[in-house]
Amino acid sequence: xxxxxxxxxxxxxxxxxxxxxxxxxxxxxxxxxxxxxxxxxxxxxxxxxxxxxxxxxxxxxxxxxxxxxxxxxxxxxxxxxxxxxxxxxxxxxxxxxxxxxxxxxxxxxxxxxxxxxxxxxxxxxxxxxxxxxxxxxxxxxxxxxxxxxxxxxxxxxxxxxxxxxxxxxxxxxxxxxxxxxxxxxxxxxxxxxxxxxxxxxxxxxxxxxxxxxxxxxxxxxxxxxxxxxxxxxxxxxxxxxxxxxxxxxxxx
Amino acid sequence: xxxxxxxxxxxxxxxxxxxxxxxxxxxxxxxxxxxxxxxxxxxxxxxxxxxxxxxxxxxxxxxxxxxxxxxxxxxxxxxxxxxxxxxxxxxxxxxxxxxxxxxxxxxxxxxxxxxxxxxxxxxxxxxxxxxxxxxxxxxxxxxxxxxxxxxxxxxxxxxxxxxxxxxxxxxxxxxxxxxxxxxxxxxxxxxxxxxxxxxxxxxxxxxxxxxxxxxxxxxxxxxxxxxxxxxxxxxxxxxxxxxxxxxxxxxxxxxxxxxxxxxxxxxxxxxxxxxxxxxxxxxxxxxxxxxxxxxxxxxxxxxxxxxxxxxxxxxxxxxxxxxxxxxxxxxxxxxxxxxxxxxxxxxxxxxxxxxxxxxxxxxxxxxxxxxxxxxxxxxx
Numbered sequence: 321x322x323x324x325x326x327x328x329x330x331x332x333x334x335x336x337x338x339x340x341x342x343x344x345x346x347x348x349x350x351x352x353x354x355x356x357x358x359x360x361x362x363x364x365x366x367x368x369x370x371x372x373x374x375x376x377x378x379x380x381x382x383x384x385x386x387x388x389x390x391x392x393x394x395x396x397x398x399x400x401x402x403x404x405x406x407x408x409x410x411x412x413x414x415x416x417x418x419x420x421x422x423x424x425x426x427x428x429x430x431x432x433x434x435x436x437x438x439x440x441x442x443x444x445x446x447x448x449x450x451x452x453x454x455x456x457x458x459x460x461x462x463x464x465x466x467x468x469x470x471x472x473x474x475x476x477x478x479x480x481x482x483x484x485x486x487x488x489x490x491x492x493x494x495x496x497x498x499x500x501x502x503x504x505x506x507x508x509x510x511x512x513x514x515x516x517x518x519x520x521x522x523x524x525x526x527x528x529x530x531x532x533x534x535x536x537x538x539x540x541x542x543x544x545x546x547x548x549x550x551x552x553x554x555x556x557x558x559x560x561x562x563x564x565x566x567x568x569x570x571x572x
Numbered sequence: 573x574x575x576x577x578x579x580x581x582x583x584x585x586x587x588x589x590x591x592x593x594x595x596x597x598x599x600x601x602x603x604x605x606x607x608x609x610x611x612x613x614x615x616x617x618x619x620x621x622x623x624x625x626x627x628x629x630x631x632x633x634x635x636x637x638x639x640x641x642x643x644x645x646x647x648x649x650x651x652x653x654x655x656x657x658x659x660x661x662x663x664x665x666x667x668x669x670x671x672x673x674x675x676x677x678x679x680x681x682x683x684x685x686x687x688x689x690x691x692x693x694x695x696x697x698x699x700x701x702x703x704x705x706x707x708x709x710x711x712x713x714x715x716x717x718x719x720x721x722x723x724x725x726x727x728x729x730x731x732x733x734x735x736x737x738x739x740x741x742x743x744x745x746x747x748x749x750x751x752x753x754x755x756x757x758x759x760x761x762x763x764x765x766x767x768x769x770x771x772x773x774x775x776x777x778x779x780x781x782x783x784x785x786x787x788x789x790x791x792x793x794x795x796x797x798x799x800x801x802x803x804x805x806x807x808x809x810x811x812x813x814x815x816x817x818x819x820x821x822x823x824x825x826x827x828x829x830x831x832x833x834x835x836x837x838x839x840x841x842x843x844x845x846x847x848x849x850x851x852x853x854x855x856x857x858x859x860x861x862x863x864x865x866x867x868x869x870x871x872x873x874x875x876x877x878x879x880x881x882x883x884x885x886x887x888x889x890x891x892x893x894x895x896x897x898x899x900x901x902x903x904x905x906x907x908x909x910x911x912x913x914x915x916x917x918x919x920x921x922x923x924x925x926x927x928x929x930x931x932x933x934x935x936x937x938x939x940x941x942x943x944x945x946x947x948x949x950x951x952x
Contacts, residue, residue, distance in 0.1 A: 390577055397581065510585050512619030512632035512642075519578060 321435035321472070321494075323366040323375045325400065326425055327359040327382050329391040330445040340413075343543050346445070348412045355391045358440025360398075362500045364507040365470060366438050367399035374472050375436070377401050381428055383408050383421050389523060396518035397510035403523045404428060408535045415446060420528070420535040422454035427531025429459060434495065436477075441466050441499040452499035462492035465499045574872070575641075582638050586645035589618065594649025595824075601650060601774035602919050605766070607730055608774055612656060612685045620646070620657060622664040622683040624809070629668060630680040636809055636871040640816040644864070647820025648827075651923040652774035654820060658813040659726055663689045663735055665806045666751070670794035675753060678733070690731035690756070692722040692780060693803065700936055702737070702800065703745060709738040709752055709787065716740075716792070718752060718760075718785040728778035729766045731756050736782070737799050749799035753791040760785035771922030808870075808880045810931050811888040815867045818888075818895035818927040822860040825902035825920045829853060833905055843905070852905055856898045863891040882944040889937035892927035899924045 331337060332352040340347045355363075369375035380395035382388040383406040392403035406424055408416045429437065442449035456463030464470075468487065469480035472494065481488045482501045492498075510518075528535045556562035566572045575583070593611060601608055615621060623639040625631020639661060647654035660682060667676050681687040698704035707720025718738060725734075734754045741748030754761070764779030794802050830853060833844035843849045870883035902917040903910035910917045928934045 390581070393577065393581060397585075509589050509618055510581070511617065512582060512585075512623065512634065513627070514619075515578060515581050515585065516627065516632045516634065 321369075321375050322377045322379060322432060323369060324425075324429065324432060324434040324437045325359070325362050325366045325378060325380050325395065326421070326437070326439045326451070327363065327380050327391050327395050328356040328440070328443045328445075329353050329382060329384055329388040330356045330443050333357060333444060339544050339546050343545065344541060345413060345415075345544050353387065353391075355394050356440050356443045356445075358442060358444070358500060358502070360394075360440075360507040361502070361504050362438040362440050363395045363398050363400060364505045365500060367508075368505065369436075369470075369472065370399070379404065379432060379434065381406065381425070383416055383424055383528075385409050385412050385414075387412070392523055393518050394510065396521045396523070397515040398508060399514065400521075402521055404526060405523060406526045406528060406530075408528050414537070416535050417537055417539055418448050418450035418454055419538070420533055421451050422458055423533045424528055424531050424535075425451070425455050426458040427533065428526075429455075436472070436495060437461075437497045438470075439497070439499050441501050452497050456497040459495075459497070462494075462496040463498070464490060464492045464496060466501045467498050468501050468503045470498055470500075470504070574868070575637075578634075579638055579641060582634065583641040583645060585618075586620070586642045587648070589615075589620070590645050590649030590653075594646065594653050598650035598653075599914060599916065599919065601652065602771075602923075603773075603913075605768065605773045605776075607776050608653065609685075611653060615653075615657070616683060616685040619683075621660040621685065622679065623657075623661060625664050625668055625679060625683060629676055630683060631664065636812060636874040637868060639809070640812050640867050640871040643813050643816035644820040644823065644867070647817040648824045649820075650774070651817055651821050652772045654813075654817045655726065655772060655775050658810065658817060659691060660689065661813060662806055662810050663691060665809055666735060666793065666802060669805065670751075670798075670802050672790070674790060675793065678753075682733070687733050688727055688731045690725050690727040690734040690780070692725050692734050692736040694722060694724050696721065696723055700933055702749075702803070705737060705739055705749065707736065707738040707782065708742075709740050709750060712786070715789045716752065716787040718754065718782045718787050721779060721781045723764075723779045724767070724777055725780050726775055726777055728763055728780050729776045734780060735793065737803060740796055740799075744797065746800045747797050750796050751793040751799040751802055752787045753793055754782070754785060754787055756780070758785055770925060771919070772926055807932070808874055808884040811884040811937075812867060812871050812874065812880075814927060814931040815863070815870070815884070815887040815891035818891035818924065819860060819864045819867055821895045821920050821924045821927070822856070822863065822891075822898045825899040825917055826853070826856045826860055828916050828920070829856065829902040829905040832909075836907075849905060852901045856901050859894045859898055863887070863894045866890050882941055882948075885932075885937040885940040885944075888931060889934045889941065892924075892934050892937075895924035895927045896921075 332354040335351050338347045366378045378400040380392050380400040381404040382392050389405050439452045464479035466482045467479045468482050471478040477492050619632045622631040623634045627633040643654050695705050709716040709718050734756050736752045736754050740750040760783045762781040767777045833849050836843050866887040870887040873880035873883045899921040903921050906917050909915050
């Protein structure tokens with residue numbers, strides 16, 4: 321079984337985010353970018369499936385600017401076998417919207433015929449949480465979202481999902497789209513020998529046109545603003561005063 | 573930027589590893605003076621030992637610049653962790669350059685940390701002046717008989733295999749020394765007690781004594797009489813490694829100092845608002861960056877096959893002095909807290925000091941720099 325893993329290049333989770341002066345979005349010029357952490361978990365899971373013998377090949381794909389090949393090299397260094405880069409933009413500030421991404425992925429699925437698409441449940445930049453679901457709909461495949469455990473058994477997969485207040489186990493027919501949650505695994509560090517080997521692994525370049533997809537944005541960002549800064553607190557001089565304050569606020 | 577995508581990828585991986593695995597337990601390792609075998613095993617799995625060993629010999633086959641990046645990042649986590657990486661790099665470079673096929677067969681086990689190594693040069697009467705060594709190896713039928721004592725040997729309490737510089741001809745000075753690969757579990761090997769050091773306290777250091785230790789003939793490294801030259805041939809890379817380690821210590825101090833200055837309040841405002849503190853931070857940052865660039869420049873000279881002796885000595889000397897001076901500044905930013913055990917900067921200041929001493933004292937580095945200048949001229 322071939323596993324397709326879409327990975328997105330996003331602003332690194334450690335970076336202090338700044339809003340662009342014109343309010344059109346977050347400033348991405350000259351900031352550290354990394355693989356979306358949920359996608360990293362998906363790559364890790366795909367490699368584990370290969371190590372267990374369930375998967376035969378892991379193909380990573382990224383859609384965006386040319387620099388996304390760094391993200392793909394990371395996936396290759398972790399253990400993916402080959403990569404596909406779909407050059408969809410030259411502007412680091414242009415986000416490719418979920419529907420366009422899902423359509424391109426559907427095109428790649430038709431070419432590659434994987435038995436499973438494993439993706440992050442959402443990207444940490446815009447938190448859309450839509451691509452996996454849209455892809456399943458476009459393909460007419462089963463979908464299992466927010467997975468914390470995945471067991472593939474022949475024509476079926478058992479997926480444990482993280483839902484409010486607990487875990488839910490569902491069975492889905494293969495082929496399927498599975499979107500992974502935070503607790504599925506802990507991604508490995510890429511070893512130095514594997515970083516070296518990754519340089520020699522194939523990285524194919526494509527364009528949205530190859531799949532007949534137009535990535536022109538359909539959504540318009542009206543405004544982006546910084547979160548309101550926290551207001552200064554009040555110091556209570558005694559426990560009694562604190563209790564009065566809490567009562568006044570209706571907390572106790 | 574001269575760092576390519578692969579350099580950046582390796583640096584990021586080493587940085588993540590240092591942040592996630594090393595730095596959180598550095599204080600405990602320092603306190604307990606413990607050999608962190610479990611971290612070394614993880615590092616071995618990640619290919620962080622023998623960074624420059626070619627792929628066909630079982631290593632990842634990276635350049636010296638990559639090695640320097642790895643050393644800085646590991647040291648930013650904890651210098652003792654980086655120092656083990658530096659030791660293995662030195663030993664494996666010796667094997668790659670001078671080993672027979674049988675000797676090189678030791679590499680996978682050394683890189684995998686299944687065989688722990690020691691590099692034995694220093695003796696009680698021979699520190700900086702290596703020509704004064706008294707350890708001898710005498711031919712004896714099927715091999716050699718080794719006698720003598722070595723001190724301040726990194727890994728001595730735990731090592732399985734030692735690379736020992738010994739005199740094989742007392743009349744030939746520098747040309748009368750050879751390197752032997754010695755099984756430390758052999759008869760006649762005695763280990764001294766573990767030394768209790770000022771800094772880098774997780775690095776296990778002690779003495780090794782050899783009394784009539786039999787060394788098989790095929791465990792002579794390279795040619796007889798070439799030991800000193802082989803040792804010198806790997807020093808450039810060794811110095812780049814230690815220089816990078818010093819930069820890592822300085823960088824850790826800077827990060828700690830910047831964070832602390834932004835949060836510590838005096839006179840109703842963060843101390844970072846005071847120019848006196850700002851100047852400390854700025855001086856730290858500029859010297860760390862200068863040292864880093866010297867390290868990278870020296871590493872790139874090695875990789876380009878250029879004469880790197882002066883560059884490596886300048887990098888090691890400057891970075892070692894910088895690490896001591898700038899971690900002292902980090903302590904100063906922390907004030908009284910910086911003098912207390914358990915605060916990272918207190919440890920960093922202690923860890924930095926040895927960088928002016930080992931891998932050739934900074935006085936020797938200055939002699940080398942001056943000698944190079946006077947022999948080859950000052951023009952660049």
